[in-house]
Amino acid sequence: MADVPQVPTLSIPEVKLSSSSGGRNMPVIGMGTAADPFDETALKEAILEAISVGYRHFDAASLYKSEKPLGEAIAEAIKFGFIASRDELFITSKLWCTDAHPDLVLPALKNSLRMLQLEYLDLYLIHWPLSAKPGKIGFPVPKDEQLAMDFNSVWAAMEDCLRFGLTKSIGVSNFSCKKLENILSFATIPPSVNQVEISPLWQQQKLREFCKSKNIVLTAYSPLGAKGTRWGTNEVMDNETLKEIANAHNKTVAQTKLLALLAGPGIGFHQTIPSTVLLFKVSFR
Incomplete structure (x- = not known):
C-alpha cells in the first residue's frame, strides 16, 4: 500500500434519503471509482487512502470494473483499523444496460455484491435509461444492441432488491425530468437519487x-470536468473566473468548484460529489 498521507480526517455532512430502508444517511461528498485508464492496483490503493483520511461514500459500477478493488x-481498511466495520x-453501485431487464436485475x-464482498449496498442505481442485449x-453501447427499457418492470425488480434487503435505497442515473416523471407515475418506492453530470459550467x-x-437527491458526477479522461475536458479546471475566486478565498480550484456546486440554488447539500480517483480535501468552514 502507498504511504498514507498524514492529514486531518474529513468531516463530511450527510443527507437523508427519502425511501431508505433502514440505511445510514448519505455523505454529500463521495469518491467516484471510474478510472481511465483502469489500473486495479492503483484504484485499490487510492480507495484505501481515501478511507484513511475520512471518505465514507464510494461510488462504483459494474461498468467501471471497480467493484472488486x-x-x-474495504476488507483491508477494516484489517488496518481505518474503520471498525463495513457499516x-x-x-453505491449501478445496474448496467445489458442487465436492465426484469429477470436480470436481481442476479x-x-x-455486484459478490465482487464487493458485501451483504448489501447502501444505494443501487439504474446506470442509464436504456436497455441493451444481454x-x-x-x-x-452499439446502436444495434440498444433496446427500449421496460421501465415499469425493471423498476419493480429494483424495488424487489430493496425489499429483499440487498440494498438500502434505490435510484437512477442520467434520467431527465420526463423520464423521472414516468418512473414516479407508477413507482411504489420512488427513486431516492438521480446521479447526473453537473459542474459549475453545466x-x-x-x-x-x-x-x-x-x-429526489441530485448527485453530480464529473463535477470537475473529468480532466485527464477520454470523455472529460479542461474547461472546468482551467476556468479563469473560478481560479480568481479560489485565489481570493485562499482555496484550491477543486475546493472552490465543489463548494460552488454544493451551495447551488435550491440544492444546499442535497448533492453528492464523486471525485474520480483523486483525493480532494474540502473545507466546509
Missing part, C-alpha cells in the same frame, strides 16, 4: 428544481 480495499461506509445485484458489458438548473420538488 473496492471490495478488497461505517456508504457504498446483477447479487454479482452479454458483454461495455461503453458505448448546472442543470431545471433538473435540480424538479428533483428538489420531488424529494
Whole structure:
C-alpha cells in the first residue's frame, strides 16, 4: 500500500434519503471509482487512502470494473483499523444496460455484491435509461444492441432488491425530468437519487428544481470536468473566473468548484460529489 498521507480526517455532512430502508444517511461528498485508464492496483490503493483520511461514500459500477478493488480495499481498511466495520461506509453501485431487464436485475445485484464482498449496498442505481442485449458489458453501447427499457418492470425488480434487503435505497442515473416523471407515475418506492453530470459550467438548473420538488437527491458526477479522461475536458479546471475566486478565498480550484456546486440554488447539500480517483480535501468552514 502507498504511504498514507498524514492529514486531518474529513468531516463530511450527510443527507437523508427519502425511501431508505433502514440505511445510514448519505455523505454529500463521495469518491467516484471510474478510472481511465483502469489500473486495479492503483484504484485499490487510492480507495484505501481515501478511507484513511475520512471518505465514507464510494461510488462504483459494474461498468467501471471497480467493484472488486473496492471490495478488497474495504476488507483491508477494516484489517488496518481505518474503520471498525463495513457499516461505517456508504457504498453505491449501478445496474448496467445489458442487465436492465426484469429477470436480470436481481442476479446483477447479487454479482455486484459478490465482487464487493458485501451483504448489501447502501444505494443501487439504474446506470442509464436504456436497455441493451444481454452479454458483454461495455461503453458505448452499439446502436444495434440498444433496446427500449421496460421501465415499469425493471423498476419493480429494483424495488424487489430493496425489499429483499440487498440494498438500502434505490435510484437512477442520467434520467431527465420526463423520464423521472414516468418512473414516479407508477413507482411504489420512488427513486431516492438521480446521479447526473453537473459542474459549475453545466448546472442543470431545471433538473435540480424538479428533483428538489420531488424529494429526489441530485448527485453530480464529473463535477470537475473529468480532466485527464477520454470523455472529460479542461474547461472546468482551467476556468479563469473560478481560479480568481479560489485565489481570493485562499482555496484550491477543486475546493472552490465543489463548494460552488454544493451551495447551488435550491440544492444546499442535497448533492453528492464523486471525485474520480483523486483525493480532494474540502473545507466546509
